Amino acid sequence: MKNLILIRHAKSSWDAPLIDKDRPLSKRGIDDAHLVASAVSGYLPKTFMVWSSTAQRAKNTAYIFAETLLIPIENIVFKDDLYTFEVKKLENIIKSCDNKYDNLILFGHNEAITNFVNIFGSVTLDNVPTSGFVSISFDQDDWGAIQKGKTKKTVFPRELKKYDSPSHTGKPVY
Numbered sequence: 001m002k003n004l005i006l007i008r009h010a011k012s013s014w015d016a017p018l019i020d021k022d023r024p025l026s027k028r029g030i031d032d033a034h035l036v037a038s039a040v041s042g043y044l045p046k047t048f049m050v051w052s053s054t055a056q057r058a059k060n061t062a063y064i065f066a067e068t069l070l071i072p073i074e075n076i077v078f079k080d081d082l083y084t085f086e087v088k089k090l091e092n093i094i095k096s097c098d099n100k101y102d103n104l105i106l107f108g109h110n111e112a113i114t115n116f117v118n119i120f121g122s123v124t125l126d127n128v129p130t131s132g133f134v135s136i137s138f139d140q141d142d143w144g145a146i147q148k149g150k151t152k153k154t155v156f157p158r159e160l161k162k163y164d165s166p167s168h169t170g171k172p173v174y
């Protein structure tokens with residue numbers, strides 16, 4: 001059995017005139033990444049491989065999850081080809097995972113993540129939001145042969161936030 005956890009990078013900032021790949025996380029993105037990372041520890045397998053896109057926002061999200069979940073940073077493999085928005089390219093990268101690893105955690109980008117989840121998972125999602133966590137299990141022993149799997153868990157920031165009443169501030173409170 002193969003298990004895949006897809007995590008979309010946290011919300012990025014558009015404040016500085018940077019190329020897309022260099023955009024950092026916004027304050028909301030940092031807060032949301034911490035919030036989701038704190039909520040998912042019980043859903044992680046005991047051993048896993050961690051891959052991340054080399055885009056700054058994905059790397060920073062991976063660092064936040066690593067810090068919160070006590071994953072050694074040196075265990076994160078940064079892959080330039082994960083800087084993709086294309087589902088077929090993401091599929092090919094996932095299917096290239098060495099079969100000695102049964103569990104893969106991947107930090108990447110949308111449209112690729114939402115489309116992958118909808119093709120390979122058992123639950124259709126309109127959108128995997130920034131900092132979104134989706135766990136899918138596959139009843140195959142070969143990453144290259146994965147087909148339709150079972151969506152085991154989704155954790156999205158909005159589900160974890162509590163809001164003030166609209167008559168007060170209407171803003172998230174943690």
